[in-house]
Amino acid sequence: MSETDNPPRKLSNRQIAWRAAQDLEDGAYVNLGIGFPELIATFQPAGREVIYHTENGILGFGPAPAPGQEDWDLINAGKKAVTLKPGAAIFHHADSFAMVRGGHLDLAVLGAYQVSQTGDLANWRVGTSGVPAVGGAMDLVHGAKRVAVVTDHVTRDGQPKLVAECSFPLTGVGCVTRVYTSLAVLDIDGGKFLLREKLPGLSMEALQAVTGAPLHVEGTVADLNVPEDI
């Protein structure tokens, strides 16, 4: 990461997930990617009902059962045990991806290696060596009505993850419309990153310095406020 005037405090994954959770809409059908995106459900705001979809054929699953109470015939796409909420439905894999591909999900939230300013997503492999694995991500990015990403703003060695053009193998072309990072919230529209929120005290210059494509502003940029102690 380049040196900046205000070396920014950055949000934890839990804080990023909290911020993303604030945008969950009441009554929405949502698929949360394996791992980091799953955290979002933890922070679902009170008073809103969200129906979670998992690729392996459940709509309306709830939190994990207590340890020792797992039923391994009730799992999510990450192979973790889940419970069923009243009104849940079970179906087979082709029906599950008919839901995905047919545009019936309101929102999918995924992790990312890179997101480009045109909404391209790279999140399934970083090169051509080793064992590749893709899962349902390529389907989700072209199926859900809205595709959002939660991610650190930069890689572990400080390279921007928001880029002009992805260098890693693509998961989908022009599919991401919102990104929640450890520093900011951005929309992607018209081939541009539109900055919506940034951490209080983080300067535009500092944020631009760790972003691999130009940041655009339409209207005001709000403070990205997240509880400290989560």
Add this chain to the structure above:
Amino acid sequence: MSETDNPPRKLSNRQIAWRAAQDLEDGAYVNLGIGFPELIATFQPAGREVIYHTENGILGFGPAPAPGQEDWDLINAGKKAVTLKPGAAIFHHADSFAMVRGGHLDLAVLGAYQVSQTGDLANWRVGTSGVPAVGGAMDLVHGAKRVAVVTDHVTRDGQPKLVAECSFPLTGVGCVTRVYTSLAVLDIDGGKFLLREKLPGLSMEALQAVTGAPLHVEGTVADLNVPEDI
């Protein structure tokens, strides 16, 4: 019909259906077309279990209920009330035609306006006027493992229904492999009608005279014997 030495007795529809029923195999999954072909189930030989499929989403339906006992949510493709046998299954239309198109049915038996020596079938309309209607016939002829036809050997005005080439609009190309008529049983193979059985006393010449394409014989031609009083 041309005059012949032995003006042939011809089989009734019930007798044709009886003959077709003798070829029903134990354990077979079968779709019988609306109308005449449905009669075949009436004559299913004792000791054989046949599972009947109907396009509107039942596998394993049984005979019609007693009059007055109809449940109009349990009907066949001809909109007639049916009953369910033990082991029946219900599914939606796309799954029903997945069964058909996917080659899972052992046999479909349909009616015909014309059948050609190459196995083309014309059974959905005779011209271009009036209201056309096609139903599931075009799917059945390309889906079932075997497609057979039950039909009068000639039209009401004596024209051959087994022809060199269909003049009526086609239902399917090269799909029929067996024909049960009021005079004979024929297979279709290699672009030829292969005569398997004919009514006792009916000469080859007389049969050929009412058939619109050459009859071929491989091996012996058996007598087409059917109970008189059905």
Add this chain to the structure above:
Amino acid sequence: MCEVNKSQYMNEGTRDPRPGNAIPALRLQEDSLDKSVATTADAVAEVPDGAVIMIGGFGGSGAPIELIHALVDRFRATGHPTGLTVINNNAGNGGIGIAAMIRAGMVTKVICSFPRTAQSEAFTEAYLAGELALELVPQGTLAERIRAAGAGIPAFFTPTGYGTDLAEGKPVEMFEGKMYVRESWLKADYALIKAEVGDRMGNLTYRGASRNFNPIMAMAATTTIAQISRLEPPGAIPPGAVITPGIFVSTLVEVTDPQQEEVLVRAETVY
């Protein structure tokens, strides 16, 4: 996909009382997700002129007669909606349901597989008078085109119809020695369907063999309106017994003792 933080999952919420930590528990918000409306008139109130409408049912089974008649009522009272395209296996029977829509003059096109039945006078008269357009589709292709729309598949190949008038002008191609016709998805603005039990989230089951086109039409329409015989609370339908998951349903209306098309047609009822 990224596999960050795999050890943490939603159950964290159940033991973490810190701010922002809403706890997703095994209950539903009681005021959320209620897709039910009071009357069939409410249910069809938004259908606009020119809409493409899928209508479920096959023969007398699974036809949403009350929803159709609510649409006819609205047309008679207001002149709208009109210019409708109707997608169904048939084209109306007797004097009720789709036949009543046709007689009322609110339909300009029918897409179906079998418009000619013993009781299809309403369609036949309008069609032969040139007042109605017809797109005739083989029944299995109709079902698959609808399913494809619901599943996000814009085109597919089927052997059905190859070499027939119904494949004229369509691309054909050989796969493994057999010829196939390319067909396209068939989408709709609205689906009117009939189910038996529903919950307010829109989960549905169907009576007997009345599923037929209903579940796939629910998938293929932008807005799906379901009439149900019985509204039950979420959870009343076991998750494995749900045939149409609520994600495919926009609006529900309870019609406790629904009419059966076959019975009405046999009684020569005219709506």
Add this chain to the structure above:
Amino acid sequence: MCEVNKSQYMNEGTRDPRPGNAIPALRLQEDSLDKSVATTADAVAEVPDGAVIMIGGFGGSGAPIELIHALVDRFRATGHPTGLTVINNNAGNGGIGIAAMIRAGMVTKVICSFPRTAQSEAFTEAYLAGELALELVPQGTLAERIRAAGAGIPAFFTPTGYGTDLAEGKPVEMFEGKMYVRESWLKADYALIKAEVGDRMGNLTYRGASRNFNPIMAMAATTTIAQISRLEPPGAIPPGAVITPGIFVSTLVEVTDPQQEEVLVRAETVY
């Protein structure tokens, strides 16, 4: 279709005692349609070298562990079947199931969406050693290709994978302003699946969310072998509750207390 003799139907048989008039009544022949066999060894006895085998399950849910192990047993005893292509969402976990097949050396190719997991050493080692071919397919495309095979659809278009390495060399086309990739059906010689209740006609239900790939694989294979936890008489499963109709099932074997892949993997069981 012809509509001759519409008034006559199967119920005629019930009032007509004349010769040839077998009466199809509401009962089944007791000796017909019994697809069950006694042991898992019997069930997989015919699988030949080089077979393409779909194996149901997703993670620990719905994996037919006993059928897979019967196949491994046969290979160890006879050297057959070998040279197998395995189709599954994953590529085996731990030391059991598909991982045991790979370790035994009877697999030459895997078609799957997610071969890399925390417990996929068996696959990883063989793959990196060049002993195994891999065809990587996005999960939804895998499911749809399998469903297409079962439904007689040789090719279809999906948006999934457009512009990615996994669509390389595949035809693409625009529909309604969006780009799609053309994909082909994926057929198999055999499917090994796991269900909960079955009847001897092959009708099946599944426990919890263990359906996943099982019902569509049953449709897509020439021969489908199902292990079930409980064999019941025909009719025990209500017609509307059947998930896999018997037409898709060739062979059934009862495994009353089936092992769960997840439990075996956690216990670090090696078969």
